[in-house]
Amino acid sequence: MSAAIHQYNFLDHVRTWGAHRGQRELIAHLEGKELSRAESMIAMCYGCCAGYTDGAKDCLVPNCPMYGFMPYAEKKQSDRPKRVLSPEHLAKMAAARRK
Numbered sequence: 270m271s272a273a274i275h276q277y278n279f280l281d282h283v284r285t286w287g288a289h290r291g292q293r294e295l296i297a298h299l300e301g302k303e304l305s306r307a308e309s310m311i312a313m314c315y316g317c318c319a320g321y322t323d324g325a326k327d328c329l330v331p332n333c334p335m336y337g338f339m340p341y342a343e344k345k346q347s348d349r350p351k352r353v354l355s356p357e358h359l360a361k362m363a364a365a366r367r368k
Contacts, residue, residue, distance in 0.1 A: 286320025290340045310338045 280299040286292060294312035298304055304312060313335055315321070318328050327343045328336070336342055354362075 283316070283320065286315075286322060287325075289315065289321045289325045291315025292320060307338075310335055311340060314339045 280296065283292065283295055283299065291311040291314055294304055294308040295315050298309070298312050314328065317333075321341070325341050327341050328339055330336055333339075
């Protein structure tokens with residue numbers, strides 16, 4: 270089976286899934302359209318969770334690198350503690366910007 274046939278069948282399958290966040294983006298990707306980074310992340314989660322067929326909820330895969338960006342994740346990327354930079358590191362960064 271060629272990749273094009275497989276992709277076409279998957280596209281038809283995706284269209285039957287529920288209309289949750291990410292469906293539009295995944296369909297656009299499968300149709301060959303270019304996505305932004307954020308749209309790609311949302312599409313990936315939608316596809317990985319099979320269109321959230323069991324409901325729009327947390328995927329419960331916190332080890333996934335995309336988990337913090339998942340539309341229905343309980344713990345968002347913004348909830349993570351911020352990295353504290355030392356005064357020395359800040360001075361290095363400022364010096365690099367002046368170059």
